[in-house]
Structures are given as C-alpha cells and as structure tokens.
Amino acid sequence: MRLGVLDIGSNTVHLLVADVRPGGRPLATTSQRTVLRLMRYLGPDGEIVEEGVAALERAVAEARATATKEGVDELLATATSAVREAANGVEVIARIEAALGQPLQVLGGETEARYTFLAVRRWFGWSAGQILLFDIGGGSLEIAAGADELPDAAMSVPLGAGRMTVEFLPSDPPDLDDIQRLREHAAATLEPVVDMLRDHPRPDHVVGSSKAIRSLAKLAGVPMPGWSGIERMVLPRKELKTWIPRLARIPAEARQELPGITADRTFQIVAGAVVLHQAMKALDIDELETSPWALREGVLLRYIESLSWHPAS
DSSP: OEEEEEEEOSSEEEEEEEEOOTTSOOEEEEEEEEEOOGGGGBOTTSOBOHHHHHHHHHHHHHHHHHHHHTTOSEEEEEEOHHHHHOTTHHHHHHHHHHHHTSOOEEOOHHHHHHHHHHHHHHHHOGGGOSEEEEEEOSSOEEEEEESSSSOSEEEEESOOHHHHHHHHOOSSSOOHHHHHHHHHHHHHHHHHHHHHHTTSOOOSEEEEOSHHHHHHHHHHOEEEOOGGGOOEEEEEHHHHHHHHHHHHHSOHHHHTTSTTOOGGGTTTHHHHHHHHHHHHHHTTOOEEEEOSOOHHHHHHHHHHHHSOOOOOO
16 A cells, blocks of 8 residues: 655654555655744744744645645654644644644654654664664654664653754854853753663664754765665764864855755754764764664554554465
C-alpha cells in the first residue's frame, strides 16, 4: 500500500510518501517540504499568532492535496513540540485537523524519541549494539539509548535549534556573549540527561538523525565507507567546536553558501551547533555518525508493524 507521513514540526511541514509492505523496506516516492519556522510566530504568551496558524493551514492543505494526487491510501499526520507546547495548542490543532480533514496525532517528546530510535535501529541493524541517539528539531532535542528496538531511556529537552535561536541568539550574526549564555543554558538543561544515562552502557554507535545534525556533518564531518557502498558521514566533536565561531561570524543569508547548509537552516544552524556540541561534551562523546532515517520513517515502520497480514500458505 502507499502511505503518507505528514510531520508538522517546529521548522517545517514535511510530507513523505512511501510504498510499503509488511516485512519490507519503505520505498519513498515523494518528499515535499514547506519551511515555516514556527518559532518566528510565537506571541508574548507563547501562543502561535494568527499569521503562523494561517501558514500552517495552507501548508497542511497543500500536503493533503499532494497526498491525494499521489494516491496515498492512508495519511499519518503527526505534530511535534511547536504545536504541542503552544499556549493556544488546542485551537491550533483543531484548525489543522479541519484543513487536513482528519485527526492529528500530537506526539509527546518521549514518544518522538522512541519513534526516531526505532528508525535508527532499523537502519543500522542489530549488529550496531548499543546506540545513543541525538535528534535536534526546531523546538526540542530528543535523546534515546539502548540495544533493542525500544530504547531503555528516551527523553526530550527544550533545546531545539529554532527555540534557542529566538531565546538566546536574536542578533544576526549572533553576539559571542549570547553564544556563551546559550552554552551555559544547554549545559544546565542537560544535567538531568547526564544523570539518567550515567549508569547505561557506553554506546557502540552514537547517531544523529535530524536535518540540522546531517547539515553540520556535511559541513564539519568526514565521509566514511558505509554498507553496500552507501556513504555515511562522521562528525567529530572537535571539528564541530572549531566551526561554531566561524559560523557565528557569517550573516545568516551567507551561510547557505557553505557545504550542507540549506536555506531553511541558515538562521538556526549556529544554535543547533552549540546545542549539539554541548550534548556531546556533556555525555563525553568524541564523534557521531548520521542516519538518513528519523521520525517520519519511525512512524511508517511502527504503522507497518500494526498491519494485519497473513503469509501465504
């Protein structure tokens, strides 16, 4: 069957269409992204202002139309931290559902981490052993760890790249004192995560699965041989650290000229780099590798497992 996953995140509204079958690998046919950067539309009381809600409605209506055009049998619509935490979230969800013509599943941070961990586990396989996952979205940072498909630990902290840009790096290019304040805030916010993971086994693989991390890996990382000829990127912590002041000196509009930095990531890539570096430092991680699969693939995989099917006799 043909499934669609609509991921309404803090930075983008992203539709992924894939052909799926029980026991098989999802085969993507269409990927459509609308850049919103919802953090720009937050009002003084934490509500999404009318301009932002209207932009959401347009984006999800376009995604619904594309899903219909592509012959999607079922659309799995999810929303993450920006909608989840908005002061007017109930109203925003109702308007999104009206534009979609169907219910919206609002994912909690831990659930988001678990779906993403499942996707990463399937991509790397059982032989990867203990995995530690980082996923930086616009509103939150998800972290999960474990040796199975369900992580032993899964958590979400409000250190998303968009959120941190709005709260700590208002100027363009950002002020170095503001970057230092963000470092200190990230370190303090990550202390409970460090405590929670203190007694967990050391990971065999540390993986970053979000677009922000993949962008930083293309900028500051190195390619390594992958399975079946697939190139994978490895991002050393020390290289990431050296890029932070360089990124901070460049105005946002010029950052898209750098390798791996797309137009929709130019404003928040500095905050994403600071948060990722601080997370790696706090958990004593020297390098991480990237995964092309993340939340959307995790939602697809979990749904495929739920399908009722019977093998041929």
